[in-house]
Amino acid sequence: MGTPRAFLLALFVASLSSAAELKITLLATTDLHGNLFPYDYYTAQPAARGLAKIATLIEAARAESPNNLLIDCGDTIQGTPLEAVYQESVQKGAPSPGQDPMMAAMNAIGYDAMVVGNHEFNFGLKNLAKARADAKFPWISSNILAAGDVRPFAPYFLNTIAGVKIAVIGVTTPLIPDWEAETHYRGYRFESGVDAVRRTVANVREHEHPDIVIVAAHAGLDSDKASDSRENMVRQIATEVSGIDAIVFGHTHQLLASLQIGNVLLMQPKNWGISLGRMDFVLQSKEPSGWRIVSKSSRLIPVTRETPTDAKVLKIGQPYHQLTETYLNTPVAEAPVSLDSRLARVEDSALIDAIQQVQLYYSKADVSFASSFNARVSVPKGPVTVRQIASLYIYENQLYLVEGNGKTVREALENSARYYKTCASDCSRGPLINPDVIGYNYDMAEGVDYEVDLTQPPGSRIRNLRWHGKPLDDKQPLRIAVNNYRAGGSAGYSMFRGANVVWRSPDEIRDLMIQYYSERKVLPTQPLNNWRVVPETALRTLEHEALAGAQTVTEQ
Numbered sequence: 180m181g182t183p184r185a186f187l188l189a190l191f192v193a194s195l196s197s198a199a200e201l202k203i204t205l206l207a208t209t210d211l212h213g214n215l216f217p218y219d220y221y222t223a224q225p226a227a228r229g230l231a232k233i234a235t236l237i238e239a240a241r242a243e244s245p246n247n248l249l250i251d252c253g254d255t256i257q258g259t260p261l262e263a264v265y266q267e268s269v270q271k272g273a274p275s276p277g278q279d280p281m282m283a284a285m286n287a288i289g290y291d292a293m294v295v296g297n298h299e300f301n302f303g304l305k306n307l308a309k310a311r312a313d314a315k316f317p318w319i320s321s322n323i324l325a326a327g328d329v330r331p332f333a334p335y336f337l338n339t340i341a342g343v344k345i346a347v348i349g350v351t352t353p354l355i356p357d358w359e360a361e362t363h364y365r366g367y368r369f370e371s372g373v374d375a376v377r378r379t380v381a382n383v384r385e386h387e388h389p390d391i392v393i394v395a396a397h398a399g400l401d402s403d404k405a406s407d408s409r410e411n412m413v414r415q416i417a418t419e420v421s422g423i424d425a426i427v428f429g430h431t432h433q434l435l436a437s438l439q440i441g442n443v444l445l446m447q448p449k450n451w452g453i454s455l456g457r458m459d460f461v462l463q464s465k466e467p468s469g470w471r472i473v474s475k476s477s478r479l480i481p482v483t484r485e486t487p488t489d490a491k492v493l494k495i496g497q498p499y500h501q502l503t504e505t506y507l508n509t510p511v512a513e514a515p516v517s518l519d520s521r522l523a524r525v526e527d528s529a530l531i532d533a534i535q536q537v538q539l540y541y542s543k544a545d546v547s548f549a550s551s552f553n554a555r556v557s558v559p560k561g562p563v564t565v566r567q568i569a570s571l572y573i574y575e576n577q578l579y580l581v582e583g584n585g586k587t588v589r590e591a592l593e594n595s596a597r598y599y600k601t602c603a604s605d606c607s608r609g610p611l612i613n614p615d616v617i618g619y620n621y622d623m624a625e626g627v628d629y630e631v632d633l634t635q636p637p638g639s640r641i642r643n644l645r646w647h648g649k650p651l652d653d654k655q656p657l658r659i660a661v662n663n664y665r666a667g668g669s670a671g672y673s674m675f676r677g678a679n680v681v682w683r684s685p686d687e688i689r690d691l692m693i694q695y696y697s698e699r700k701v702l703p704t705q706p707l708n709n710w711r712v713v714p715e716t717a718l719r720t721l722e723h724e725a726l727a728g729a730q731t732v733t734e735q
Contacts, residue, residue: 212258253296
């Protein structure tokens with residue numbers, strides 16, 4: 180009789196232990212960049228992304244795990260023409276459909292908090308304040324300060340779910356003053372993310388006694404070796420700050436389903452609403468009070484073409500969408516020949532020259548730097564609309580004219596050339612595109628002639644650099660056109676940081692392009708071919724890689 184009784188007792192104890200376990204689920208998005216509809220505004224085609232589809236994934240996850248929290252890691256109110264058209268109406272005080280479209284949709288979905296991203300500052304403080312006021316959830320950031328050390332945003336967000344107290348600490352990449360016009364952040368200053376998180380975690384642990392501490396960061400995992408180490412500090416936070424259970428992060432548009440650094444679980448959802456991040460924490464109650472984490476895991480739930488859209492989100496976005504489509508369909512110019520951007524990062528392109536022409540014209544620069552932000556631009560022969568012009572320049576950047584010299588140009592081109600790998604022996608075999616350098620950080624220059632020699636190591640690839648037909652002397656003074664992010668030294672372009680800014684455009688580069696081609700009515704037909712990759716075998720290999728990559732992106 181003893182054995183059955185012991186067995187029953189063991190079952191009873193096990194059932195008590197099981198009943199004391201609880202699962203808490205964190206759901207997260209990041210870098211939505213105004214992607215409300217599952218739609219690519221630059222191609223006018225459906226796209227497997229956006230908040231309307233993410234909302235469906237959120238609803239399903241909530242049904243499966245009712246003890247949940249939903250956050251966003253920032254860069255939310257900028258990115259698509261839908262947000263750009265709305266934000267312009269706010270700037271001008273013009274009639275609009277009402278609330279910020281992303282905030283309205285996120286309110287309806289039921290977000291609990293949002294981290295302040297750097298692109299929230301793109302349209303200035305009036306627009307930032309309007310969007311923040313429209314949100315029914317807090318915007319958080321522990322490292323943004325105002326005058327007198329006042330914290331304009333809550334450093335953290337607290338929520339208690341099923342008796343479990345959760346603290347979410349926000350942190351923002353601090354390089355906003357390097358990237359934005361001073362009027363866009365006037366009155367704010369930005370601390371080191373690591374220092375702010377360390378202080379906030381200690382304060383929260385001491386005074387709030389949470390069961391789970393999560394850092395939500397608008398910053399990447401690691402800085403590129405050539406970049407400012409302050410920008411992306413998530414690994415540093417994970418390794419140097421104690422008391423953190425998990426970090427969800429964004430900013431760099433990468434994806435990371437799961438990574439364990441020490442006792443810290445990390446996750447990065449894909450940008451634009453391409454995936455939903457999910458973290459599950461299993462906890463057990465502890466005596467005399469509170470909970471302890473016994474396991475944690477994370478994964479990404481992808482959006483697909485088959486993911487249904489949420490009807491309420493579509494309804495909220497519809498009036499904004501209609502205004503955007505009307506604007507984008509406005510004809511502005513003609514294309515005498517068909518053009519596309521698939522090879523724009525491996526050889527000179529008339530479409531990139533279309534950007535360079537605008538930058539040189541308005542800045543009166545000697546040399547202009549520009550990159551291919553969109554490797555899928557296709558402009559058929561015939562009428563050109565605002566949509567097609569806008570597709571060339573998808574970011575809200577301003578144009579800066581800075582003072583530099585021949586050495587500045589050479590160093591910038593060498594930094595750009597890190598986009599390629601070295602092929603010292605056989606350049607006919609790839610891959611020759613360096614996956615560690617994001618494509619939009621590959622800048623091309625106009626106003627000079629040069630070659631990029633891939634048989635040479637990084638830092639020694641630019642040869643035959645000429646200006647006005649003569650070798651460019653390092654000491655030759657030059658006025659250089661760059662966007663505000665390059666002027667701030669982002670992506671390894673430190674040679675521009677601290678340069679004297681002679682002029683800033685009052686309008687964004689995209690608007691300058693629309694104005695320029697509305698007046699001239701015609702796009703370039705042929706590239707200037709002022710730069711090229713050598714040897715020829717390397718160029719052929721790169722062309723093959725670029726075309727294959729563009730096809731892969733299109734299919735996704």
